[in-house]
Amino acid sequence: MTVTASSPYLSLLLADGRLPTGAHTQSAGVEPALRHGMRVDEVPAYLRVRLATVTEVEAATAVVAGRVWAGSPSSRDGSLVHALTEVDAAWRVRTLSDALREASDLLGRSYLRTAGAVWDLRPLTAAPGPWCRAVVVGVVAAGAGLDAQQTARLVAYEDVQTVVAAALKLEPFDPGLGVRWAADAAVAVEALVARVAEVRSTDEIPAHSAPLVEEWGQHHRTSERRLFRA
Amino acid sequence: MTTTSTSPAPATQRSLRIGVAGPVGTGKSSLIALLCRELGTELSLAVVTNDIYTDEDARFLRSAGVLDPERIRAVETGACPHTAIRDDVTQNLLAVEDLERDFAPVDVVLVESGGDNLTATFSPALVDAQFFVLDVAGGGDVARKGGPGIGRADALVVNKTDLAPYVGVDVEQMVADAEHAREGRTVLPLSRQDAASVARVKAWVLSTLETFRAGEHVAQDPGPMAPHFHAETGETHSHEHAHSH
Numbered sequence: 001m002t003v004t005a006s007s008p009y010l011s012l013l014l015a016d017g018r019l020p021t022g023a024h025t026q027s028a029g030v031e032p033a034l035r036h037g038m039r040v041d042e043v044p045a046y047l048r049v050r051l052a053t054v055t056e057v058e059a060a061t062a063v064v065a066g067r068v069w070a071g072s073p074s075s076r077d078g079s080l081v082h083a084l085t086e087v088d089a090a091w092r093v094r095t096l097s098d099a100l101r102e103a104s105d106l107l108g109r110s111y112l113r114t115a116g117a118v119w120d121l122r123p124l125t126a127a128p129g130p131w132c133r134a135v136v137v138g139v140v141a142a143g144a145g146l147d148a149q150q151t152a153r154l155v156a157y158e159d160v161q162t163v164v165a166a167a168l169k170l171e172p173f174d175p176g177l178g179v180r181w182a183a184d185a186a187v188a189v190e191a192l193v194a195r196v197a198e199v200r201s202t203d204e205i206p207a208h209s210a211p212l213v214e215e216w217g218q219h220h221r222t223s224e225r226r227l228f229r230a
Numbered sequence: 231m232t233t234t235s236t237s238p239a240p241a242t243q244r245s246l247r248i249g250v251a252g253p254v255g256t257g258k259s260s261l262i263a264l265l266c267r268e269l270g271t272e273l274s275l276a277v278v279t280n281d282i283y284t285d286e287d288a289r290f291l292r293s294a295g296v297l298d299p300e301r302i303r304a305v306e307t308g309a310c311p312h313t314a315i316r317d318d319v320t321q322n323l324l325a326v327e328d329l330e331r332d333f334a335p336v337d338v339v340l341v342e343s344g345g346d347n348l349t350a351t352f353s354p355a356l357v358d359a360q361f362f363v364l365d366v367a368g369g370g371d372v373a374r375k376g377g378p379g380i381g382r383a384d385a386l387v388v389n390k391t392d393l394a395p396y397v398g399v400d401v402e403q404m405v406a407d408a409e410h411a412r413e414g415r416t417v418l419p420l421s422r423q424d425a426a427s428v429a430r431v432k433a434w435v436l437s438t439l440e441t442f443r444a445g446e447h448v449a450q451d452p453g454p455m456a457p458h459f460h461a462e463t464g465e466t467h468s469h470e471h472a473h474s475h
Binding site for chain 1: 306319320323324
């Protein structure tokens with residue numbers, strides 16, 4: 001992948017929480033975590049766990065999807081869709097909770113809907129799907145000219161901000177503290193970026209899991225009076 | 231990177247999408263239940279709810295037994311009911327499109343906003359037309375105070391008129407205030423116990439559907455701001471001013 005001149009700017013655009021993709025409906029699992037007894041001052045630890053496990057899987061998947069997309073600029077056809085389907089399946093088998101897979105599919109759809117209206121993302125937009133969010137983000141990022149590092153950082157950053165923003169809504173605290181947590185997460189984010197930037201194939205996507213995150217996500221689907229989808 | 235413009239499907243080939251906005255407790259869910267009851271046999275309907283506490287409204291509607299529960303879906307709004315109907319409507323659009331696909335052909339999809347405040351109105355990117363619901367128990371002066379939904383929603387419902395004697399509200403005055411604030415746009419006083427009022431609401435939906443299908447309906451944005459209001463004169467107008475105040 002070659003970094004284009006506009007990619008730093010587009011990277012900010014894609015990372016902005018104001019991007020209309022329905023992300024405001026998500027808590028990256030922090031709502032069920034808080035409901036199951038996690039204290040709000042444990043959010044930084046929660047972020048580290050995610051960045052070391054599920055978010056790393058997500059970021060690596062996005063990186064591979066981006067490579068597939070960027071690697072076939074002249075053959076935007078069925079073979080490209082087939083290759084992306086394999087990447088999607090690789091993420092799916094690494095995500096035990098069907099509730100979390102469904103939440104990701106929904107986000108993937110809304111992300112693709114927004115990005116597909118801006119950029120030419122055929123044949124992905126024409127393929128039936130569902131596509132997990134990681135594959136969609138990877139393709140959109142590659143289309144915007146982001147390289148593997150930028151793509152991984154985008155996925156990780158968005159995860160961090162989703163957690164912090166949702167925690168602020170659920171159990172309000174000094175928002176400056178939330179910004180500090182997000183800033184402090186830079187160390188773990190950059191470590192994640194370094195781990196996944198060289199991932200080139202589905203075989204190399206790590207298979208970490210965070211059983212509690214998945215279990216809580218599973219419970220959340222049937223919990224009443226929730227504010228966030230997942 | 232190449233860009234592409236996507237044009238929405240021709241309006242007449244999809245369902246009419248009607249939003250129902252208004253403050254908490256004014257009877258949005260009841261209005262939807264009423265419409266399902268009144269129109270459910272002649273039209274193919276579906277409902278998307280946006281309750282702040284997910285599911286509450288969807289469960290109310292399912293338990294009301296007025297529509298196949300499968301045709302009622304809840305969308306979480308992450309405590310952002312305003313955003314979900316206005317500046318980031320994607321999750322609601324996906325829910326609407328899913329219902330249209332799963333139950334094709336659907337004539338009307340009703341989208342209920344999470345009860346927000348007087349400023350929350352639907353984006354034309356999500357709905358073709360919208361109700362704004364007030365009730366007499368909220369006070370007779372609310373209609374006069376105005377707001378974007380009160381002033382410019384396609385139809386303003388003044389609900390629970392049967393309660394007026396108990397809450398000391400003059401319904402005729404409230405409706406007249408609303409009509410004045412709305413510069414002639416539709417005002418629909420409603421009581422579930424008043425069959426004529428129910429028939430008028432039903433007729434409004436059917437006539438909007440007819441206009442929509444004829445390709446003559448143009449979605450209007452009530453706007454994020456209240457129509458201009460002159461406190462000193464009580465005059466309301468929404469036209470552009472060349473002069474400043």
